[in-house]
Amino acid sequence: MVKDSTKERAKSRMATAPMIGCIKILLTIFNFIFWVTGIAILAFGIWTKVDLYKYMDLSTDYRAEIPWVLIGTGAVIVVLGSFGCCCTLKGVAPLLYLYSVFLVIIFIAEFSAGVSGLVFRGELQAGFREGLTDGLEKYDSVPEKKEAVDKLQATLKCCGVDKYSDWFTTPWAFKQAGSNNTVPETCCEEKDPKCDRTNLPMNATKSLNHIYTEGCHMSVVNFIDANLAAIGGSVLGFSFLQLFGALLGCCLARGVNKAKYEQVA
Numbered sequence: 001m002v003k004d005s006t007k008e009r010a011k012s013r014m015a016t017a018p019m020i021g022c023i024k025i026l027l028t029i030f031n032f033i034f035w036v037t038g039i040a041i042l043a044f045g046i047w048t049k050v051d052l053y054k055y056m057d058l059s060t061d062y063r064a065e066i067p068w069v070l071i072g073t074g075a076v077i078v079v080l081g082s083f084g085c086c087c088t089l090k091g092v093a094p095l096l097y098l099y100s101v102f103l104v105i106i107f108i109a110e111f112s113a114g115v116s117g118l119v120f121r122g123e124l125q126a127g128f129r130e131g132l133t134d135g136l137e138k139y140d141s142v143p144e145k146k147e148a149v150d151k152l153q154a155t156l157k158c159c160g161v162d163k164y165s166d167w168f169t170t171p172w173a174f175k176q177a178g179s180n181n182t183v184p185e186t187c188c189e190e191k192d193p194k195c196d197r198t199n200l201p202m203n204a205t206k207s208l209n210h211i212y213t214e215g216c217h218m219s220v221v222n223f224i225d226a227n228l229a230a231i232g233g234s235v236l237g238f239s240f241l242q243l244f245g246a247l248l249g250c251c252l253a254r255g256v257n258k259a260k261y262e263q264v265a
Contacts, residue, residue, distance in 0.1 A: 020091070020255040027088045027248040034245060035081030037238065042074025058131035058148050059124065077106065084245075088252065096253035100246040107242035114235035128220045132161045139184075140172040150186040156223070158216035159187035165202055166215065187211045 049067035080102055087095040135149045153159055160166030160183070167173050167183045176182045179198040188195035188211055195210045 023248055023252045023255060024088055027252055030245045030248060031081050031084040035078060038074050038077025038081055041070055045070025045074055058135050059127040091256045093253040093256045096249045100249035103242045103246040107239050110235055110239035129217050132217055136170045152216055153186040156216055156219040157212050158214050158219040159183055159212040160215050161217050162215035164211060164213050183211060
């Protein structure tokens with residue numbers, strides 16, 4: 001009986017060791033992906049704070065704290081990813097359970113963010129319309145608005161809110177001496193010398209007048225429709241990956257505890 005019991009424990013230890021090794025490899029791969037994702041979110045947050053905010057600031061729904069939230073989230077993920085690697089390599093069961101709890105919390109936060117982005121996409125589009133209209137009205141009086149509108153028009157190759165003629169009734173247009181129906185230089189095609197941006201007809205065309213005729217609101221809406229759904233879906237998909245990581249962490253912790261028990265037995 002004693003010999004049989006000893007053999008069974010030996011077989012159990014032989015089965016546990018490869019299982020722990022396999023889980024460690026999977027969890028290490030997950031930690032690396034998790035860590036790289038944190039770096040990406042951190043970089044995106046910094047980019048949003050440094051440059052992208054100039055466009056986002058035109059939306060009335062834009063929140064100035066969003067870049068800091070992204071930077072903070074990215075930094076936390078990087079730290080947690082490093083913590084997860086240490087826990088995985090050392091195989092400390094309590095720390096692995098703690099790491100799993102953190103991953104579940106990250107899952108809840110990312111899942112909520114992904115759903116919110118998809119649900120409030122319409123409000124974001126409406127906010128851009130209001131913000132763009134306000135930007136045109138304050139184009140000549142608020143330097144920050146002028147810079148944001150100019151950058152948006154040059155980048156998205158658009159002009160006005162719904163169309164180029166939106167500029168004709170702005171305070172800026174009324175101050176253009178000797179010119180009627182005028183648009184800014186950023187409405188010109190790549191600063192084309194043939195650009196005819198003054199005394200424009202109501203039916204101006206891109207080919208004849210060398211200006212962008214499509215409004216920026218539609219360009220922004222198209223951009224949001226093309227990218228926000230994909231980004232939101234990616235966030236939702238990645239959030240479920242955290243659950244997989246949490247499951248691996250719990251399995252490894254359980255395996256470590258089992259191996260310790262078998263050694264004592």
